[in-house]
Amino acid sequence: MAAIDTTGLTKRYGQLTAVDDLDLTVEEGEVFGFLGPNGAGKSTTINMLLDFARPTAGSATVLGYDIRDEADAISPRVGVLPEGFDIYPRLSGRRHIEFAIETKAADDDPAVLLDRVGLSAEDAARPAGDYSKGMRQRLATGMALVGDPDLLIMDEPSSGLDPHGIREMQELVRTEAERGTTVFFSSHILEHVEAVCDRVGVLNEGALVAVDTIEGLRESIGGGATMELTLADSADPGADVVDSIAGVSGVTASGRTLECTITDPAAKAGVVTALDDAGVTIRDMRIEDVSLESLFTTLTNGEGQTETETGSARETATASAMESEVAE
């Protein structure tokens, strides 16, 4: 049984299509990162899964329960950190946790949960209205953890957190995943997802543009580097030499500059050695790692209609990596 399974899930607001025919499966036990720029439809999707908003078309199940007909069976088994939430300003942090425990009929110790999310006993005794954004986020995370949920749904969990808080949040996601909890979380920042996710889905303009493992995505952008070599003479002879090296997927020569797209990190040394053997003098060399960020940017930039198929994703990623090189 999939933890989350959507079929043709669609949400339209008048003319605007916020989520467009979404087919997404999140397997039990995995940490799934739901990526996309602001306004891509991540929150709308999550809101539909939680029955905050109703689909225009399509259907979905969470932990095997239909999101519309069996919503009441879902919420006791799920921990939710919603986006754009607020706390009850007059109630203490501890009371918030206690309330979550009451509703879930759980036997958690509020002190333990508060400690897990990094709220001290003094903080917990204060009205939550005095809390900073980060503390509110921590409190809501604590509420989500009540009752050891089978599935954690977190919408932009890193918003309002400082780098330290983000690391703690990632640590928490890892711990939960080790306990067997499925974690589904959204973010518009790739690096927050990269560190903890088994798989990511990239959403753009309401449609999934890629679903893959982090490694898969890395592969699809080709080992992750470009080499730029400045030679003593025309680069054209060098291009022929380098082109035959395994692990180099593309070479372009312009003037005295040779640009190689590397798919296997070990090929970098091979490039240098081969050129040297061929009597080509290397004046300078620059290596640029292609980050997932650039893939993400490509997938979610303007045109956005990139196929999910790996081949074309590779091309676009490489192309964008080159563009950014040129820009520098």
Place this chain on the structure above:
Amino acid sequence: MTSHIPTVARKEFEDAGRSKLLWALIGLLVGIVAVGYTAIWYVDGDASAAEVLGFLGFPLQTIVPIAALIAGYMAVVGERRSGSIKLLLGLPPNRTDVVFGKLLGRMAVVGTAVGLAFLVALVLGAVFFGSVPFVDWVGFALITLLFGVAFAGLAVGVSAGVSTRGKSMALVVGIYMLFVALWELVTAGPYYLLYDEGPPVEAETWYLALEQLNPMSAYTTLASNAIEGSVYPFTFQYGLEDFEASQMTPAERFAGDAPFYLQDWFGVVVLLFWVVVPVAIGYYRFEKTDL
């Protein structure tokens, strides 16, 4: 599925109990009782505690609904705007639990305020006027409680049915104005157009039934039955209706034996009507909406 209504109601009561606005309202209610009793005692120390209790009807019919509307009009929509409803609905309580939990919680808050005011009245009555009109007191307190709870319910219903705070406030104020300031225009106006005269004492039955529907007069009619003397409804008069007639209850105005829906006790049904209908509409709209 277990219901989470009591859990939500308890949280709601606790949360509202920390609201300064609410304590100000309770202070106002209790204060009016205290000041009124002291003033009457100062002017006329020989009055009986039962008579003085009757005096409360006038301020209470104005303050209680306003307090109750203020206590309720933000109940659901306030959480929707702030976003705390997402935290709440992310937990096991569903929308039904939220609406009815809030309804009960806010009703309990208003009930507490009314209860405190009457407790003060009972004590001051005994201290200043030397007697405890217990039966009158219980009856009057229960009627006022129902009155307050009805307005709290009305407000919670409105708050569930709209998407912004502004709309909720506008609707709640509008409804209150309808009851207090516009009722005669809305009821006696058409009567005038239909019959070329304002409603006389013995007006048409439909008109009397309509009169009966105003929760303000339902309250004063019920209260007049519980206490010594009469409580008159405080509503704007435009002179469309005979002044004498406007001071009478529909049952008194009906020639012969009034049908059940014009009798005084029917006011209880009227007050319940003003809870059930707004809550039903609000709940229906809230169930359907996207948050």
